[in-house]
Every structure is written in structure tokens, then in C-alpha cells.
Amino acid sequence: MIVEHDNPLERIARAFENKHSVIDRRSFVQQTVSVLCACVLAGGSGVARADDAVSADDRLRVDQITDPSSSSARGMFRFAPDLLKVEIGETIAFMNSRGEHTVHSVKTLWPAGVPEVAISNAEEALVDFPKRGIYPFRCRRHGQYGMVMLVVAGAVTTQELQDFHVLLDEARLKRREKAAFERLLQQAEEQYSV
Template identity: 30%
Template sequence: MFRICALSFLVLTTTMAPVWAEDHIVNMLNRGDDGIMVFEPGLLVIQPGDTVRFVAADRGHNAETIDGMIPEGARGFEARLNEEVLFSPGIDGVYAIKCKPHYAMGMVMIVAVGDVQTPEEFVGRRVPPRARKRLEAYLDAL
């Protein structure tokens, strides 16, 4: 009887774990609360195991990580235009995301995974001014 109870507990706890993870939606928009060409939300704080779903609510957008602006050892991603993509960060830290066609217009966001501190000198030197301004505002809000 003990073995059956122990096995049942083990099965229930391992199959229930994915229920605790959340699926977060990020819309890629031509116009939103923060102006034109935005991700909403622009700053997303998630827990390890959570998933981010990027949805091209307006056509002509993609989502991809910005080179050099993800945690060391983490894998980046790059979606095609108008493609819905799931992103499951494997390492805690701060991930900068851009829409490639609208990067110069400031279409960027931050995904912070776990209990993170704002990294020093995170925003690279070659970041366009509008993107830099938004990224720095999101980092200040962390």
C-alpha cells in the first residue's frame, strides 16, 4: 500500500509541475500605450519555466533577441515576420528583444527571468537612440 501511495504522489507531483508555469502573451503592435512600434508589455518579469508567446497582432513585425544582450550561456532566438513564436528562457537573467524591421524606431522590450538585478552597461554601444531610450527606461523600472 505504501508503494502505491508513494508512486501516486510521485506521478501527481511530476505531472502537475507544468501547471505552475505561466504562458505570457506579448503583442507586437504598430501603436500601443507607449507610442508607435511597440511590444506590449515592454517589460515582462517572469519566473523560470514560464513561456513568452510573441504574437504579431499587427502585421510586419518579428521578435528576436539582441546580440550581446542576453545572459551568458543563454540561447537567443529569431522569428520570421508575422510569425507567432514561443520563447522559453533556459537561464535566469535579462533578455533584450527587438523587432528587426522597427529596431531603429525603438521597437524593443526586456524579458527579466527570475530575481535579477539591472545589469551594468547592458545596453550596447550600437543600439539606435530610440531603442536605447526605451531599453534604459525598462531597465530603470526593474
């Protein structure tokens, strides 16, 4: 079941677009506070289960976000969600790979035998996860700011996580990029390892 909510930000925008509409100060403040609260609540940890990233058409979806209101580069350029658990064989739709946003697999960390991913200039691109493992992605342009994500496919073992740690330590990545992968790997260990 899909529940449609009246978005306060859209309500404010509609009021300003309509020259005959009057929006009083109290209403404006209430709606602005509602929007800010929703943004804070949506901020969360960025960690998601597959059902948290499902779109209206039941497809898993990852967005690429540019948030100029963020106080840090990591928050400004990000995948949403940046950690996702899927079943083997599932497909994710990567959205908004336009402008300078891209989605690329990290070759040195990528599961053996799985085709690498290189997406750019696409409103939507589908990526399959054919075998168990940890799939690291980065934005080529914004990875240096920590714009990375991990997809955990299937039930990964503690050994697979340890092996990924070793590969990550040896990988030639920018400092923020590596730190972001380490943070996500820590979260994956806490939530998804068997």
C-alpha cells in the first residue's frame, strides 16, 4: 500500500507560485519547521535494508545526492542509501547518474568473476548482484569526498569481511574514500555478518 503525504515543502512552493495565494507567517514557520524535522529524521545513519530503498514499482533504488545545504563534503555528495543488503540475484536501480555523478565499481575490491560497473549520464541504470559478496561503489568525481557505498549480497561470512578489510587496507584510494568504506564496512559487520 502506498500512502501519499502532503509534502509541506511542496505546499510552500505552491503557495509562492500562486500569486493569489496568501501564506501567513505562522503557517510558513510551521511548514518550515515540519520540513526541517523531516530532513533531520531522514538523515539517519544512511544504513538501509532492502525494503527501505524500494520505490513505488518495487525496485530497489539508490539515489545520488548533491546537498548544498550540508555542512560537510561527505554529507553534500552521497549515495542514499550508502549501505544496502540485497539477496543474491537482486537488481538495484541507480538513479541520477547525471552531470558529474557517476557509479563505478572499485576494481581492486570487486568480487572476482563479476562484470565491473561504469555508469554515467544515465537517469536510471540497473545493476545485478549475481553472487554472494561485498560490492563497493564510488562516484569517480566525488569519491574523494567520501561518496561511496557498499552493497552486501547474500549472507557474507566473517572471513569474507576480514578478507575485504585486507583488500581495503591495500587499496590505493583517497583518504576520505577509504575512511568512508571503513565506516560502511564496520556497519556491515555489525548488521549483516553471519
